[in-house]
Amino acid sequence: MPELRKDPVLGRWIIISKERQKRPTDFPVEVSRGSGGFCPLCPGNESFTPPEVYAARPGNSPADSPGWDVRVVPNKYPALVIEGELAKEGVGQFDKMSGIGAHEVVIECPDHDERFSDLSPEKMARVFQAYKERILDLEKDHRFQYVMVFKNHGQAAGASLEHSHSQLIALPILPRMIVSELEGAKSHFNYKERCIFCDIIRQEIQQEERVVCQNELFITITPFAPRTPFEMWILPKTHRSSYYEMNERELEALSELFRETLQRLCGCIKNVPYNFVLHTGPLRSGNLEYYHWHFEIVPKLTSIAGFEWGSGFYINPLPPEEAAAYLRQVEN
Amino acid sequence: MPELRKDPVLGRWIIISKERQKRPTDFPVEVSRGSGGFCPLCPGNESFTPPEVYAARPGNSPADSPGWDVRVVPNKYPALVIEGELAKEGVGQFDKMSGIGAHEVVIECPDHDERFSDLSPEKMARVFQAYKERILDLEKDHRFQYVMVFKNHGQAAGASLEHSHSQLIALPILPRMIVSELEGAKSHFNYKERCIFCDIIRQEIQQEERVVCQNELFITITPFAPRTPFEMWILPKTHRSSYYEMNERELEALSELFRETLQRLCGCIKNVPYNFVLHTGPLRSGNLEYYHWHFEIVPKLTSIAGFEWGSGFYINPLPPEEAAAYLRQVEN
CATH class of the missing domain: 3.30.428.10 (HIT-like)
Known part of the structure; x- marks a missing residue:
């Protein structure tokens, strides 16, 4: 399970995400993903992501099948995990906490090549609606104090998949x-x-x-x-x-x-x-x-x-x- | 003159450095510098930097000539400038301050290709001595509250010149x-x-x-x-x-x-x-x-x-x- 650790001087929390663990030979990790490859976020590839937690499906198609306008799925390589107790522990003078949280991916549109900035206001509104629905749902889980919604667009800004998406992390603490x-x-x-x-x-x-x-x-x-x-x-x-x-x-x-x-x-x-x-x-x-x-x-x-x-x-x-x-x- | 501006919510200060100003067409700026080119930090090129403010010269060679082990010069494109009054001003509900400060470059060794991590302890000690001397000198200027010393090694870490160097910024405020x-x-x-x-x-x-x-x-x-x-x-x-x-x-x-x-x-x-x-x-x-x-x-x-x-x-x-x-x- 991932861990949340607090810097004792600054009070800054960080996530140690062993699920994403790497050996020294795996660095540097700033690898770009080729454009010709397989995209797990595209319609038809729903089975390559964890089951969806939200989708806008105008034709009422079944979950985890094509026919969605916006789709939200748990991150396959989550920084925090949803299952488990929120255990808080002192380690000598240090503080840590089990890495309980939610880490979800908001797939903003079905079209692999459409950019967020080019979405029509109607399509964009569906993405903003998805954020709202997910925050409202995650709020019910009293282990969480905050939901952080963010988007990385472009490799220089940290995006690792081309297909337009944003992310959502529910945290058991408030970010600094x-x-x-x-x-x-x-x-x-x-x-x-x-x-x-x-x-x-x-x-x-x-x-x-x-x-x-x-x-x-x-x-x-x-x-x-x-x-x-x-x-x-x-x-x-x-x-x-x-x-x-x-x-x-x-x-x-x-x-x-x-x-x-x-x-x-x-x-x-x-x-x-x-x-x-x-x-x-x-x-x-x-x-x-x-x-x-x-x-x-x-x-x-x-x-x-x-x-x-x-x-x-x-x-x-x-x-x-x-x-x-x-x-x-x-x-x- | 550059400006220091305070974020009214976070209290975070930032530097607006018009001296380094760019038009939109100048972005993105993450340009790498070719290795074959001219290096203003190499011995013999002393006249291409502003006059030195410190140097370790074992043979007592004259200032701004070769013969140095470590050399400290003002940054040619400084984020803050040394001349002027420290004027503080309110702009509506916002706060700003003139961008008074020192921005210096510590040239860590004469050899263009030697890396900081490969310097002998004796050579490294000269660099740490240079930091000390510069901080002691800048402390006399009561406009300054803090001297920040830092090094960017490698382009991914923000270095824009190959020749091994670190930087020093004297600030009229304490960094957040x-x-x-x-x-x-x-x-x-x-x-x-x-x-x-x-x-x-x-x-x-x-x-x-x-x-x-x-x-x-x-x-x-x-x-x-x-x-x-x-x-x-x-x-x-x-x-x-x-x-x-x-x-x-x-x-x-x-x-x-x-x-x-x-x-x-x-x-x-x-x-x-x-x-x-x-x-x-x-x-x-x-x-x-x-x-x-x-x-x-x-x-x-x-x-x-x-x-x-x-x-x-x-x-x-x-x-x-x-x-x-x-x-x-x-x-x-």
């Missing part, structure tokens, strides 16, 4: 970044009695220079202190702390703006590798006054040297005001 | 990672009245399974919760909070163990790309009872996906106990 975000947001709220993200949205709409695009319900900005060129955040304009509270109209509006945002990004840099991560409230946390869910899209353009991820200190050659101006210029 | 480390260590000290790193060293020596190698004064361990396979920390066995307090005997012992550590790493994985970062107390912080300086060596073997550096949550396929066993087996 979310803890920091919650703490920062809470301290602002305690002082000002306002959500810091609502404050940011108000200021950005007024100043305009970091706004990339918006519609009635959502806004895309380049953040004031971005880690990388063209980093963008997509936020709901109305205060909401949990992603899965979205209704159908909001899902549609999100999909339209998400598509436009990625199209603008791809219009600036062709074939750009990127990651996005959903930032949402902890499971079962109810409606938090101080937190505001959002997506963070981080293009992988600069080489992140060890210095940068090791120190938490980023050097970005492009001011976000200029990035936003470039992104706005893309014809849509 | 160091703040977290100081806070974690202080809270342990407040509770137990002991340095947490001293506690870790004691426990590791007793348990043995994560010890890679040691000598009288220093120890190399694989940390309990490593971010990557073969991550290692090198720590002084005696409590010390500042790197630059090292005396000559300690510099020698560090160099011997550092060389052995890297040789063991290279013995496990040939041509391994890696980063190391010096973690030391803030400038002018005196002797802190709760903090313990050390080096962190992080091989770049797994692909760090956006998820991992974006969430602060790492998935590591190799338990540190097994990594240490592999490293110990390398003949030295």
